Amino acid sequence: MDVKTIAILGTHGSGKTTALENFCHKLVQTPDLEHGTASINGQEIHFLSSPQYKQLDFMERIFSTNIDGVTVFVDNTRGVNGEDKEIIDAIEKKGIKYIILSNKQDLNDQKLEINFTNAPIIPTVAKDAECMINAMETLLKLISPYQYYLNKKSLEVINLYPLQIHRSNWNYNVTNGN
Numbered sequence: 718m719d720v721k722t723i724a725i726l727g728t729h730g731s732g733k734t735t736a737l738e739n740f741c742h743k744l745v746q747t748p749d750l751e752h753g754t755a756s757i758n759g760q761e762i763h764f765l766s767s768p769q770y771k772q773l774d775f776m777e778r779i780f781s782t783n784i785d786g787v788t789v790f791v792d793n794t795r796g797v798n799g800e801d802k803e804i805i806d807a808i809e810k811k812g813i814k815y816i817i818l819s820n821k822q823d824l825n826d827q828k829l830e831i832n833f834t835n836a837p838i839i840p841t842v843a844k845d846a847e848c849m850i851n852a853m854e855t856l857l858k859l860i861s862p863y864q865y866y867l868n869k870k871s872l873e874v875i876n877l878y879p880l881q882i883h884r885s886n887w888n889y890n891v892t893n894g895n
């Protein structure tokens with residue numbers, strides 16, 4: 718089965734752990750790594766993140782492995798700082814597909830302005846399941862538009878079954894509004 722690996726990066730306190738606790742099942746937390754899985758739009762995803770301050774060290778470690786995409790959390794109550802720029806520059810250099818989350822949008826609803834990247838900037842609230850799913854779908858589309866389309870089509874077929882037993886817990890919860 719095809720599993721995508723997505724790195725969750727961002728400065729300390731930007732909302733990475735809150736988001737992972739929200740949408741991952743089987744989230745494993747150690748002092749230098751957080752990882753878990755989720756199924757979004759029929760795509761199995763393995764998420765990797767680091768609870769440590771030094772994101773650049775962590776990036777060096779994981780960028781030598783096979784990363785399909787990156788989600789960068791920016792704390793929108795603070796705006797973009799030098800460390801955010803370092804993280805984004807390093808991803809650009811590697812040529813990996815990424816999105817930027819303007820997180821804590823509930824505390825500051827101003828649009829996050831970044832003038833040094835053309836990556837999608839998506840307003841989010843880390844505890845809000847629906848907006849996190851939408852953000853991840855945007856990244857999946859960016860990574861592989863065709864596969865995203867195929868996954869969506871096969872979900873439509875599965876949804877013809879009234880019990881939806883083939884759907885993951887994650888999708889099941891969302892359709893029930895839990």
Ligand SMILES: Nc1nc2c(ncn2[C@@H]2O[C@H](COP(=O)(O)OP(=O)(O)O)[C@@H](O)[C@H]2O)c(=O)[nH]1
Binds near residue numbers: 844
């Ligand atoms: N209001 C609000 N608080 C958030 C949001 N995301 C994270 N937080 C809070 O910000 C703090 C740091 O979040 P955390 O997930 O630990 O950041 P991390 O260091 O990137 O893992 C915690 O107190 C969270 O509850 C958000 O979208 N809205």
Ligand SMILES: [Mg+2]
Binds near residue numbers: 733734767768
């Ligand atoms: Mg954390």
